[in-house]
Amino acid sequence: MAISLFARNRDDPHMLVVSMTGVKLGDRLVQLGCAHGGRLGAVASRVGLSGHAVAVVPDEASAARARKGAAAAGVLVEVEVGPPTTLRLANRAFDVAVVDDTGGLMSAAAPSDRSAVVRELRRVLRPGGRVVLIGAAPRAGLGALLAGAPARPAFIASDEGREVLTAAFKPVRTLAEREGLVFVEGINPR
Numbered sequence: 001m002a003i004s005l006f007a008r009n010r011d012d013p014h015m016l017v018v019s020m021t022g023v024k025l026g027d028r029l030v031q032l033g034c035a036h037g038g039r040l041g042a043v044a045s046r047v048g049l050s051g052h053a054v055a056v057v058p059d060e061a062s063a064a065r066a067r068k069g070a071a072a073a074g075v076l077v078e079v080e081v082g083p084p085t086t087l088r089l090a091n092r093a094f095d096v097a098v099v100d101d102t103g104g105l106m107s108a109a110a111p112s113d114r115s116a117v118v119r120e121l122r123r124v125l126r127p128g129g130r131v132v133l134i135g136a137a138p139r140a141g142l143g144a145l146l147a148g149a150p151a152r153p154a155f156i157a158s159d160e161g162r163e164v165l166t167a168a169f170k171p172v173r174t175l176a177e178r179e180g181l182v183f184v185e186g187i188n189p190r
Contacts, residue, residue, distance in 0.1 A: 014042035020175055020183040021132050026050040027095045030124060032084045032117070034062045035103030037069020043098060045075045054078045054094075056087060058105065085116040092126045101135040102181070107155040114155075114164050122168040127190040131169060133161065137182040156182055 012018075017039050023029055023046040034040050034057050044053035055066040055077050063079050070077035082088060084105065099121070101107055106114055121131050135156025155161045162184060166172045169186025176183050 029053045030094045031098040033100040033105035034066040037065035041069035041073025087120045089124045097131040099133045125188040129188045133184040137177040
C-alpha cells in the first residue's frame with residue numbers, strides 16, 4: 001500500500017504543511033505570522049525538546065492564535081509581538097524560517113517592507129538555512145471561473161514573491177501547490 005505525502009489525512013490536517021516545511025528534530029525554527037495556530041503548533045512540534053521554536057507575530061490577535069496552537073499541540077513556542085521588518089533575534093540563530101502569508105502578512109506589506117523582511121530572514125538564518133513561504137494558491141479551472149478568482153495571484157504565488165526572495169536567497173523554487181496553498185523555498189547562501 002503506497003502512502004502519498006500529499007494525500008489529505010483527516011486525522012492530521014497539517015500533514016502537508018509539516019511535510020513541506022521539512023522541520024526536523026533539533027531544528028531552530030522561527031515563524032513569521034500566525035494565520036492558523038494549529039498549523040504553527042504542528043510545525044513547531046517537530047523541533048522536539050532539543051530544538052527551539054519562536055513565532056514573531058504582528059499583533060496580539062496573532063499572538064493569541066500562536067499561544068493557543070502551541071498549547072493545543074503541547075509544545076513550547078516563544079511568541080514575540082513585533083514587526084517582521086526588524087526582528088529582535090540573534091544573527092544566524094535559526095535553521096528554518098517559515099513565513100505564513102495565508103493571513104496576508106507579506107501580501108499587505110509595502111514592497112520596501114517585503115524587502116526588509118527578506119533581509120531580516122537572511123540575517124537570522126544560518127548559512128545553508130532555509131526559508132519557506134506559505135501563501136494562498138491561486139484558484140484554477142472551474143473553481144476559478146465560478147468564484148470569479150482575481151486576475152492577479154496572491155503575493156507568494158506570484159512572480160513578485162519569488163523575485164523578492166531571490167534577491168537574498170539562492171536557489172529559490174516552488175515546492176508545491178496543493179490544498180489551496182503554495183510553498184516557496186529559498187536557501188541562505190553559505
